[in-house]
Amino acid sequence: MKPAAFEYFAPRTVEQAVDLLAQHGDQAKVLAGGQSLVPLMNMRLARPAVIVDINRVDGLEYIVAAPAVLRIGALTRQRAAERSRLVAERCPLLRDALRLVGHVQIRNRGTVAGSIAHADPAAELTAVLTALDGEVVARGPGGTRVIAASDLFVTYLTTSLDPREIITEVRFPALPPGTGWSWMEIARRHGDFALAGVGVVLALGGGVITEARIALTGVGPTPVRATSAERLLTGRAPSEGLWADAAEAVRAAVDPDGDIHASAEYRRHVAGVLVQRALCEALTRVREAA
Amino acid sequence: MALHDVRLRINGTEYTGRVEARKTLADFIREDCGLTGTHLGCEHGVCGACTILMNGEAVRSCLLFAVQADGAELMTVEGLADGDRLHPIQQAYWEHHALQCGFCTPGFLMTSLVFLRDHPHPTEREIREGLAGNLCRCTGYQNIVAAVAAAAEALASGAHPDFFPAPARPTASVEQIEATEDAVPAAHGAPADMQGDGATGAKKAGRRGARGATTPRGTARRTRKPKG
Numbered sequence: 041m042k043p044a045a046f047e048y049f050a051p052r053t054v055e056q057a058v059d060l061l062a063q064h065g066d067q068a069k070v071l072a073g074g075q076s077l078v079p080l081m082n083m084r085l086a087r088p089a090v091i092v093d094i095n096r097v098d099g100l101e102y103i104v105a106a107p108a109v110l111r112i113g114a115l116t117r118q119r120a121a122e123r124s125r126l127v128a129e130r131c132p133l134l135r136d137a138l139r140l141v142g143h144v145q146i147r148n149r150g151t152v153a154g155s156i157a158h159a160d161p162a163a164e165l166t167a168v169l170t171a172l173d174g175e176v177v178a179r180g181p182g183g184t185r186v187i188a189a190s191d192l193f194v195t196y197l198t199t200s201l202d203p204r205e206i207i208t209e210v211r212f213p214a215l216p217p218g219t220g221w222s223w224m225e226i227a228r229r230h231g232d233f234a235l236a237g238v239g240v241v242l243a244l245g246g247g248v249i250t251e252a253r254i255a256l257t258g259v260g261p262t263p264v265r266a267t268s269a270e271r272l273l274t275g276r277a278p279s280e281g282l283w284a285d286a287a288e289a290v291r292a293a294v295d296p297d298g299d300i301h302a303s304a305e306y307r308r309h310v311a312g313v314l315v316q317r318a319l320c321e322a323l324t325r326v327r328e329a330a
Numbered sequence: 331m332a333l334h335d336v337r338l339r340i341n342g343t344e345y346t347g348r349v350e351a352r353k354t355l356a357d358f359i360r361e362d363c364g365l366t367g368t369h370l371g372c373e374h375g376v377c378g379a380c381t382i383l384m385n386g387e388a389v390r391s392c393l394l395f396a397v398q399a400d401g402a403e404l405m406t407v408e409g410l411a412d413g414d415r416l417h418p419i420q421q422a423y424w425e426h427h428a429l430q431c432g433f434c435t436p437g438f439l440m441t442s443l444v445f446l447r448d449h450p451h452p453t454e455r456e457i458r459e460g461l462a463g464n465l466c467r468c469t470g471y472q473n474i475v476a477a478v479a480a481a482a483e484a485l486a487s488g489a490h491p492d493f494f495p496a497p498a499r500p501t502a503s504v505e506q507i508e509a510t511e512d513a514v515p516a517a518h519g520a521p522a523d524m525q526g527d528g529a530t531g532a533k534k535a536g537r538r539g540a541r542g543a544t545t546p547r548g549t550a551r552r553t554r555k556p557k558g
Contacts, residue, residue, distance in 0.1 A: 041372075041374065042352065042354070045351075046331075050398075074394065074395075074398075075393055078354075078392075078395075079374035079375045079376075082374045091351065095398060102505075103504055104508050106508040111508075120504055124504075124505055143378070143463025144388060144444075144463060145381055145441065146375065146463065149393065230458075230459050230462040
């Protein structure tokens with residue numbers, strides 16, 4: 041339960057951090073909030089030779105509300121985003137999901153970007169980014185690039201980031217006024233990883249659904265967009281029957297694993313139930329806003 | 331492996347030490363500073379026994395390296411009581427039998443402290459959620475919940491404004507609204523005032539800590555901070 045020895049660097053600028061990563065490649069790990077990495081190191085499931093601690097890098101802790109997008113710096117703590125007025129106003133789906141990320145002690149250190157870079161298959165924030173078609177900004181030796189959520193998550197704990205790159209910013213598109221949203225998850229205890237979770241965004245026009253986005257967590261190696269269910273919903277009038285059809289489409293589309301916490305069959309079932317509940321709640325919010 | 335200098339303050343007292351980077355903050359507090367009130371249960375961020383305050387917010391000290399806390403202001407369970415006089419939260423735990431073996435209690439107390447600072451009038455549900463990151467294997471939690479509710483009432487009388495550490499800087503200090511998409515904020519969105527972590531908390535903890543000092547047992551060098 042003590043980490044193996046490692047070489048420690050605490051760069052002051054993103055450039056220094058990127059230089060260190062370029063030098064040490066996949067021998068190095070970036071340390072931000074450390075709430076996923078340090079447990080792995082303490083249990084010696086991870087033994088990085090080099091730690092690049094970015095906590096002393098200036099200028100990475102911010103929440104900026106641009107007209108259509110919320111930009112969150114790589115060192116912004118989950119707790120700061122959870123308490124942020126801007127996040128509540130412009131991206132309430134993110135705020136609602138953040139409240140269920142670990143416990144308050146975890147969120148006081150854990151970062152929004154770090155959770156996304158870690159890419160745990162049961163994490164909330166990866167699914168929120170996926171539901172909103174968000175992006176991350178990554179800096180590496182070759183410069184800066186923007187990676188869409190759909191291109192970021194590869195498999196369990198694996199992203200398309202190069203080991204020499206770091207995420208400097210996460211971008212969550214803001215929800216247009218009148219849009220409904222819902223985050224729903226089932227966990228054994230408050231703060232535990234969800235057995236399954238779902239984020240929904242819903243917009244209506246002229247009595248029919250003009251846009252539906254459904255992203256799930258905990259039901260596969262990466263966050264999953266339920267595109268078949270989204271297509272089924274679009275252009276139809278909302279109803280309990282339609283939600284049930286969407287739930288069936290989701291159950292057909294996901295391929296969860298079973299483990300000691302829940303069987304695959306249970307997770308598949310729960311995913312459908314959560315989609316129904318989330319659509320229902322999102323619709324209520326659309327109507328409240330109208 | 332290289333050694334790193336660490337200088338930080340715990341309960342108002344300054345400590346310095348030289349550590350391997352892999353030394354957790356919890357081990358530094360216990361072994362180097364001799365403050366063994368902070369307990370280690372799981373050492374991987376699940377049990378909450380090692381919860382302390384860093385710059386006014388509750389953190390798990392097993393998930394931080396000591397070198398990361400260089401320059402930080404910490405508060406541990408030893409900083410709660412004023413000499414022999416228990417903190418109102420400790421008193422409530424005592425009166426409501428909120429502990430049996432006591433191993434988890436330091437973590438619960440520190441979690442309760444910031445929870446009650448941020449939720450002065452909590453519901454039972456809020457208390458349970460607020461304490462969810464701490465595990466207790468003895469009590470079944472009922473008496474802990476009752477103690478926190480009683481402490482909330484005792485503290486809500488307003489008679490004890492000095493019993494809470496100041497929170498970390500407000501979230502608003504990292505927020506910005508951009509006029510247009512293309513405008514890049516100054517210093518990439520980092521306002522100057524976001525650097526001044528918990529200065530108020532430091533002063534308050536200093537006053538309390540100086541009164542309730544414990545016997546030094548560890549290897550870290552300890553310098554008593556002058557009052558005021």
